[in-house]
Structures are given as C-alpha cells and as structure tokens.
Amino acid sequence: MLVEDIMKRDVVTVEPTESIRLALLKVHQYRIRHLPVVLQGKLVGIISDRDVRDACPSIIGMPREDDEHVLNTPVSSIMRKDVICAHPLDFVEEAARALYDNRIGCLPVVVDDELKGIITETDILHTLVELMGVHYPSSHIEVEVDDRTGLLADVAEIFKEAKCNVTSVLVMPGKHLGKKNLVFRVQTIDPRHLVSKIEEAGYRIVWPRESEGLV
Amino acid sequence: MKIKTAFMYSDEYLTYFFNDDHPFNQKRLRMTMDLLRMMNLLDDSDIVPPRTATDDELALIHDRQYIDIVKECGHTQQEIAIAASFGLGTEDCPIFTNMHEATALAVGGTLLAAELVMSGEYRHAVNLAGGLHHGFRGRASGFCIYNDCSVAIAYLRQKYDARVLYIDTDAHHGDGVQWAFYDDPNVLTLSFHETGKYLFPGTGNITERGDGQGYGFSVNVPLDAFTEDESWLEAYQNVLPTVARGFKPDVILTQNGCDSHTFDPLTHLSASMRIYQEIPKLARELAEELCEGRLIATGGGGYDIWRVVPRAWSLLWAELSGQRITDNLSIPKAWIDKYQSESPVQLAPTLLDPEGLFPPIPRRAEIMTKNKNTIEKALLYCPRG
Numbered sequence: 001m002l003v004e005d006i007m008k009r010d011v012v013t014v015e016p017t018e019s020i021r022l023a024l025l026k027v028h029q030y031r032i033r034h035l036p037v038v039l040q041g042k043l044v045g046i047i048s049d050r051d052v053r054d055a056c057p058s059i060i061g062m063p064r065e066d067d068e069h070v071l072n073t074p075v076s077s078i079m080r081k082d083v084i085c086a087h088p089l090d091f092v093e094e095a096a097r098a099l100y101d102n103r104i105g106c107l108p109v110v111v112d113d114e115l116k117g118i119i120t121e122t123d124i125l126h127t128l129v130e131l132m133g134v135h136y137p138s139s140h141i142e143v144e145v146d147d148r149t150g151l152l153a154d155v156a157e158i159f160k161e162a163k164c165n166v167t168s169v170l171v172m173p174g175k176h177l178g179k180k181n182l183v184f185r186v187q188t189i190d191p192r193h194l195v196s197k198i199e200e201a202g203y204r205i206v207w208p209r210e211s212e213g214l215v
Numbered sequence: 216m217k218i219k220t221a222f223m224y225s226d227e228y229l230t231y232f233f234n235d236d237h238p239f240n241q242k243r244l245r246m247t248m249d250l251l252r253m254m255n256l257l258d259d260s261d262i263v264p265p266r267t268a269t270d271d272e273l274a275l276i277h278d279r280q281y282i283d284i285v286k287e288c289g290h291t292q293q294e295i296a297i298a299a300s301f302g303l304g305t306e307d308c309p310i311f312t313n314m315h316e317a318t319a320l321a322v323g324g325t326l327l328a329a330e331l332v333m334s335g336e337y338r339h340a341v342n343l344a345g346g347l348h349h350g351f352r353g354r355a356s357g358f359c360i361y362n363d364c365s366v367a368i369a370y371l372r373q374k375y376d377a378r379v380l381y382i383d384t385d386a387h388h389g390d391g392v393q394w395a396f397y398d399d400p401n402v403l404t405l406s407f408h409e410t411g412k413y414l415f416p417g418t419g420n421i422t423e424r425g426d427g428q429g430y431g432f433s434v435n436v437p438l439d440a441f442t443e444d445e446s447w448l449e450a451y452q453n454v455l456p457t458v459a460r461g462f463k464p465d466v467i468l469t470q471n472g473c474d475s476h477t478f479d480p481l482t483h484l485s486a487s488m489r490i491y492q493e494i495p496k497l498a499r500e501l502a503e504e505l506c507e508g509r510l511i512a513t514g515g516g517g518y519d520i521w522r523v524v525p526r527a528w529s530l531l532w533a534e535l536s537g538q539r540i541t542d543n544l545s546i547p548k549a550w551i552d553k554y555q556s557e558s559p560v561q562l563a564p565t566l567l568d569p570e571g572l573f574p575p576i577p578r579r580a581e582i583m584t585k586n587k588n589t590i591e592k593a594l595l596y597c598p599r600g
Contacts, residue, residue: 137349137356137390137416164306188307189349189357189387189415190238190481190518207413208483 003095004088006127007109007117013038016045016076023052023075034106034120037079042113045079048105052078085110086119096124136167138185142206143198147180155182158197164188181206218537221263221331221340223324224248228265228344231317233309238481239358243520244343246554247528253547256533263331265324265342272326273319273361275369276395278353282315285360289314302355318360321345325363326370328511332466333375339499339510339535343528346470346515348389349416357387357415364470364513365395368402371466380464381405382455384494385472385515386482388419388435392470398429403462403598407451409475409484410437421592431596434458439585440483441576446583447475447486448493450590459501460600465509467502471495472515473527477573481518485576487568491527495534510535521558526566543567 013036014023023035027049035052037045055078057067086095086107095107099121109117145151152171159166165187172181186194195205229241251257273282284301288310298304311317321344328340342363350362364381371377381396383389383406396402411417425433436450459467473491475484495512502510512535517524526546533540544566551562576582 134411134417137418139415140413140417162306185417187305190307191415192480 001092001127002088003086003090003092003107003109003119004117006092006123007086007088007119008123009117011036011108011115011118013115014047014075015039016079017074019072020052020055020075020078021071023047024056024071027052034118035075036083036108036115036118037075038115041115043083043085043108043110043115045076045081046083046106046108047075047079051080054078083108087111088116092124092127095119099124131168132170134185136185136187137189138167138187139189139191140207141184141186141191141194141198143182143184144174144176144179144204144206145182147174147178151180152182154201155184155198155203158201159184159186159194162194162197164194216537218338218535219336220261220532220536221328221337222248222257222261222532222536223265223328223340223342223344224262225264225320227317227320228324230313231321231344233311233358237309237358238518240520241344243517243524243528244514246520246525247343247532249553250525250529250546250550251532253550254529254544256529256536256538261536263327263340265320265344266327267316268319268322268326268361268363268366272370273322273366275373276352276362276365277350281353285318285355286315289316301353302351303360305355307358308355308360314360318347321347322361322363322366325367325511325513328513329367329371329466329468332509332511333371333377338508339502339512341512341532341535343471343514345513346385346472348383348385348392348470348472348515349387350391351394356391358516359391362391362395364389364392364468367511368392368396368468371468372399372401375465377465378463379403380459380462380467381470382467382498383407383470383472383515384451384475384490385470386475386479386484387415387472387516388417388437389470390416390418393418393423393433393435396429397425397433398427400425400428400432402429403432403434403458403464405434405436405455405458407436407438407447407454409442409482410439412437413440414482421589424596431598432462434593434597436589436593438484438589439582441485441578442582442586443485443576443579444487444489446579446586447484447490449583450586451490451494452497453590454593455497456501457594457599458597459505461598463505463598463600465506466511467498467506467509468511468513469495469498470513470515471528471531472517473524474516474518476519476523476527478519478522479517481516485573487573488523488526488530489567491530492534492540492567495531496539499535519560521554521560522563526563529566540566543569 347359349357
C-alpha cells in the first residue's frame with residue numbers, strides 16, 4: 001500500500017504572507033492540526049496548531065496594545081522550513097515509521113517541492129482499523145506454527161481443500177520462541193471441521209477453543 | 216392464566232434441510248413440539264399453519280435477481296455457476312431441492328405471526344422456524360437464505376406503519392437485520408451476542424450505531440467469550456428496558472437463537488438454561504408495558520438440538536403462552552425414551568440446568584467488568600427511557 005493510496009489530496013494550506021489570524025481560523029474551522037505553507041504550489045514550510053497558539057495572545061489577562069499586530073503578522077515569521085516530507089510512491093509503513101521516529105503528526109506529500117497531498121497519523125490509524133477490521137461475515141481462526149518457510153501456504157492449502165474462502169490473513173509474532181501466529185478470517189459460521197483438519201495436520205489451534213482453562 | 220398465543224407450525228418446516236451432516240437441523244422443531252405436548256403445555260388449538268411468503272413480500276428486502284437464483288438453484292440438478300457469488304452452494308448454505316419454497320414458508324410463518332398479532336386476534340405469536348437473521352438483500356449467509364425477520368419488519372413498516380423494536384439474543388450478531396434497517400429511525404435493532412472479535416460474523420461492534428437519520432437506532436452489546444449467566448443477564452436486564460422504554464415501540468419482534476449455552480458446539484458464551492427462562496420473561500413484560508402485548512417471537516440458532524434447543528424453546532413458549540415455569544420440572548420419561556436412542560449424548564433429565572453443572576470460569580471477575588464497560592458504552596447514543 002502506497003502513500004498515494006491513502007493520502008488526502010484536498011489539502012488546507014496557507015500562503016507565507018497570510019496572517020496568523022487566518023491560520024488560526026483555518027485550524028479551527030477545518031478541525032486540523034497541520035497547515036502546509038505553500039507559495040505558487042510549492043511547499044515552503046509548515047505550521048502546526050501549537051505553533052499558531054504559541055504565537056497568539058493569551059486568553060488570560062487584559063488585552064494588550066500589540067495583540068492586533070501579533071495576529072496580523074505573516075505566518076512566514078513562525079513557520080518551520082525544515083519539513084520532513086513523503087513521496088506519493090513511498091510505502092505506508094515507511095510513512096508510519098517517519099511519523100513514529102520523528103515524533104511528528106503529519107507528512108506533506110511532495111514531488112519536486114510541489115505539494116500533492118498530506119498524510120497524518122489519523123490516516124495511518126484509519127488504515128490500521130480497515131486492515132484489522134471485518135468486511136465480510138466470517139469467523140476467526142488462529143493457528144500457532146513454527147517460524148519457518150512454507151507453513152502459511154500449508155495451512156492455507158487446508159482452507160482451499162475445504163473450499164472455504166479466506167477474507168483476511170495476519171501473520172503475528174508468536175507468544176512462544178520460534179513460533180508465529182497465523183490469524184485467518186474465514187467465510188463460515190461453522191469452523192469446526194476446518195479446525196479438526198488443521199489439528200490433524202499437526203498444528204496448534206489458539207482459537208477457537210472449548211474452554212478458558214485449557215490454554 | 217393462559218394467554219392466546221399462536222404456535223406457527225407445519226411438518227413442511229422440516230423441508231428446510233441442507234444435508235445430514237449440516238449443523239442447522241430443523242428436527243429440533245419436532246423435538247420441541249413433542250416435548251411441549253408431553254408436558255401438556257401445547258394444545259392442537261394453539262397451532263396455526265404458516266403461509267408462504269409471496270415474491271413481492273420477499274422483495275421488500277431481497278433483490279429480485281437473488282430470489283430468481285434461489286428458485287433456480289432449488290429446481291435444477293445442474294450446477295449454477297453464479298450461485299457462489301450469492302453465497303449459495305457454500306459449506307454454510309448448500310443448495311437443496313425446493314430451497315425457495317422451504318425458506319419462503321419460514322418467512323411466511325413470521326409474516327402470518329405478525330398479522331395475527333397486529334390484528335389483535337392473538338396476543339403473541341411464536342414462529343420457531345424463523346429467526347434467519349444472517350440473510351442479506353442479495354446473499355445467503357450463516358445458514359440463512361431469506362431473512363424472515365427483515366422481511367417481517369419491512370412488512371410491519373409498510374402495512375401498519377409500526378415502530379418496530381427488534382431484540383436479538385442469538386450468540387451470533389444479527390447482521391442481516393441490522394444492515395437492512397441501518398438508516399431507519401423507526402426500526403431499532405438491539406443485538407446481544409458474543410464479540411465478533413472471534414465469532415462469526417465478526418460485526419456487531421458497539422460503534423455500529425446506525426447511520427444518518429437512523430444513528431442511535433442500532434444498538435450492539437458484544438459480550439466476551441465465557442461470559443456466563445450472571446454477566447449475560449446483567450447486560451440484558453440493564454440495556455433492554457432502557458432502550459425499549461426510550462424507543463417506545465408499537466410492536467416487538469424477537470429472535471430467540473439459543474446457541475449461547477455451554478453445550479453449543481459453535482459458540483463460547485458458557486450460559487446455562489437460566490437465560491432462556493429470563494429472556495422471554497422480560498421481553499413479554501416490556502411488550503405488555505409498552506405496546507399492548509404485541510410480541511412476535513422467532514427461533515434462530517441452536518446447534519445442540521438434543522440437550523439445549525427443545526428445552527430452551529419450551530421455556531420460550533411456556534412464558535409467552537402464559538404458562539410460566541418457575542420450578543425445575545422433570546423432562547417426561549416418554550420424551551427421553553423417544554429421542555435417547557438417536558442422540559449421541561445423554562439427554563438432560565430436567566428443564567433447567569442444576570446449579571454447579573459447569574466448572575466455574577477462572578477469569579470471571581475480569582470478564583464481568585469488561586462486560587460492564589460494554590453495557591455503559593452501548594447505551595451512549597441510543598434512545599433511553
């Protein structure tokens with residue numbers, strides 16, 4: 001999955017000469033946390049809702065003489081120019097890694113400095129929700145296998161033989177050393193004969209299980 | 216005092232039959248009826264034969280093209296290539312002869328039950344062949360071809376302009392009915408089920424609350440595996456009266472799947488027969504309080520047909536026909552003699568399960584607090600009274 005598959009293309013931006021007041025309004029109106037600063041389609045900086053608030057007069061205390069002046073200051077005076085960006089063809093996991101490693105909330109997506117879109121931590125979370133979600137009526141089957149070549153294919157073969165459609169697969173690190181857990185969602189209400197086939201083939205079923213005490 | 220309640224039944228109900236190895240087996244209807252007769256809880260005069268749902272009635276919910284495919288599948292020996300894309304001919308919903316006729320009769324049973332209750336001729340009506348809550352507009356799923364609950368609700372909306380409260384206590388989420396009325400504020404679907412994290416169909420999350428005008432009118436209470444009676448009933452007895460009084464229905468339709476029992480081979484809620492005593496009691500009380508008793512009860516899941524289904528549905532009928540059972544009555548010897556030889560398991564000697572029959576669940580306290588959180592969240596955006 002690529003950044004261009006999940007990025008937002010309709011980006012709310014400001015120009016460097018526009019005021020902090022306008023930036024504040026946009027952040028509130030669109031309920032967003034990041035505003036790329038764009039000049040003639042090219043990305044020149046970024047400001048976050050916190051940058052804007054830091055620059056704003058305090059809501060506590062008396063109004064001051066230079067409040068108006070502050071709000072009329074162009075955003076170029078507070079924007080950050082060293083922006084960490086993504087490319088539309090980057091993998092989503094690379095973008096996620098960049099957000100995580102740099103402890104930031106968004107990546108403007110650019111090609112040759114030209115702004116094409118934006119990807120935020122919300123988009124990444126949404127993708128995770130979609131990936132782990134349930135989109136067809138299906139049952140959960142979890143199998144523990146040795147961490148070696150070909151076992152996913154071997155277990156998948158059992159579903160194929162049983163003519164059972166698999167709607168999603170996750171391979172997760174196992175709870176035991178040298179093991180992997182395979183999590184399948186399969187299109188059946190009655191997974192019992194699949195479970196017995198998998199057990200016959202010598203794999204350990206993590207779910208479904210009969211009672212709580214056994215595992 | 217006995218109440219005038221209809222028991223929809225005909226032997227033709229048993230033609231809804233996939234194959235000998237299939238877990239959905241309507242033999243349970245005959246076993247239930249035998250048990251009720253032998254316990255003197257059911258008279259011939261209570262029985263009303265079902266009618267067949269017309270194509271136009273089915274089309275209130277189902278796509279015409281899907282209805283045509285179901286007919287074709289049931290009337291030919293040849294393989295129909297596109298059947299699988301309608302969920303037909305799968306392990307869950309194999310094709311069988313006259314499958315359209317058999318399912319249209321189950322749907323007609325629920326429709327007639329609705330008519331009898333709405334006309335005032337009967338106080339309540341029970342159609343145990345219904346409750347096929349997984350059926351979608353254009354797709355068979357989870358043992359269900361047509362969705363009698365959805366069709367009956369659409370019929371109640373169209374013919375009587377009634378506000379319908381749908382209560383689903385099957386261990387599986389009532390997905391077909393929920394999606395059919397997801398944006399309709401005049402139909403409130405309330406489903407108590409084992410969490411979809413592990414169990415089919417996977418949906419029924421608390422966050423599925425309806426859409427558009429219907430936001431707040433889909434309510435889901437997904438319970439943890441190994442929930443047991445006490446926590447299950449806590450959820451039911453907290454959520455149902457609140458939602459029902461807030462919604463103020465004109466009629467209540469219940470789906471009474473009885474697959475949450477410890478003995479059920481497909482699920483993990485670990486309940487006992489006690490919940491099947493309590494479920495219809497509260498549903499009936501609320502029908503009396505809120506909608507002049509108008510209550511239509513359907514069947515549903517239930518895959519231990521020997522030890523669970525006949526007992527659970529006998530409790531349902533007894534309650535709805537005004538013959539509430541409070542003592543733990545013995546199962547008549549004649550009934551056990553009739554079915555024990557066929558049964559692969561020892562049949563239960565009493566209507567309720569004795570205390571301490573099942574070993575306690577180690578994580579009980581933890582599961583209860585988790586379910587308490589679920590109850591609170593489920594009630595966040597729905598009508599409340």
